[in-house]
Amino acid sequence: MPIFGYKSHIGIDRRHRLIRRWAVTDAAQRDSRSFPALLDPGNTASRVWADTAYRTKRSLEILERRGLSERLQFRRPPRRQLSEQQAKANASRARIRSGIEHVFAAQKHRMALFVRTIGLARAQVKIGMANLAYNFTRLAWLSTRTAPA
Numbered sequence: 001m002p003i004f005g006y007k008s009h010i011g012i013d014r015r016h017r018l019i020r021r022w023a024v025t026d027a028a029q030r031d032s033r034s035f036p037a038l039l040d041p042g043n044t045a046s047r048v049w050a051d052t053a054y055r056t057k058r059s060l061e062i063l064e065r066r067g068l069s070e071r072l073q074f075r076r077p078p079r080r081q082l083s084e085q086q087a088k089a090n091a092s093r094a095r096i097r098s099g100i101e102h103v104f105a106a107q108k109h110r111m112a113l114f115v116r117t118i119g120l121a122r123a124q125v126k127i128g129m130a131n132l133a134y135n136f137t138r139l140a141w142l143s144t145r146t147a148p149a
Contacts, residue, residue, distance in 0.1 A: 004027060005026070005027040005115070006024055006025065006026055006027060006115055006117075006120065006123040006127070007024070007025050007026070007027050007029070007031065007034075008022065008023075008024055008104070008107075008127045008131075009022065009023045009024070009025065009031065009034045009035075009037075009038055010022045010038070010100060010103060010104075010131065011038035011039065011040055012099060012100055012103060013043075014045065014049075014096065014099065016138070016142060017099050017102065017103065017138060018135050018138055018139065019103065019131045019134060019135055020040045020043065021037065021038045021039070021040050022038070022127070022128070022131050023037045023038060024120065024123055024124045024127050024128075025120075026120060030053075031053035031054060032053060032054050032055075032056040032058065032059055035050070035054050035056075035058075035059045035062065036062055039062070039063075039066065039068070046067070046068055046069050047068070047069045047070075047071050048063055048068050048069070048070055048071060048072070049071040049072070049093055049096045049097045049100075050071075050072045050073070050097070051072070051073050051097060052072070052073045052074065052075045054072055055072040055073065055074070055075055059072070060072075071093050071096070072093075073090050073093050073094065073097070074086040074089065074090055103134060106134060106137075107130050107131075107134055111130055111133060111134070113126075113127075113130045115127060
């Protein structure tokens with residue numbers, strides 16, 4: 001079955017929720033292939049949160065090589081349940097990881113982002129501009145929160 005469209009992958013700052021790294025792929029490509037591009041070498045945090053699509057042997061090896069601690073969600077084995085420990089870990093990781101979903105929701109609803117282009121390069125520009133606009137909006141909001149009284 002062919003898959004059409006594009007996927008936006010982002011890496012955000014946990015504290016400020018600013019987009020630090022991003023990648024755009026065609027929808028047929030596996031999410032985990034863009035994982036190394038999302039890791040910011042300048043990021044001082046040692047933990048990396050991501051959903052189950054990024055939990056691969058290759059991704060875990062990359063994190064280990066870079067000295068980063070993985071907080072990737074666990075996949076449910078086929079026809080089985082997660083262990084109680086894994087289910088608890090997923091629940092706590094989901095609270096942190098939900099910040100990424102807020103970015104996508106802001107782009108989709110407040111910015112009315114809808115990518116209908118022909119060609120990956122055009123999709124990259126459109127999504128890149130949406131990421132930039134999101135960061136400007138977020139930065140403006142953050143500056144009102146930290147401004148001296």
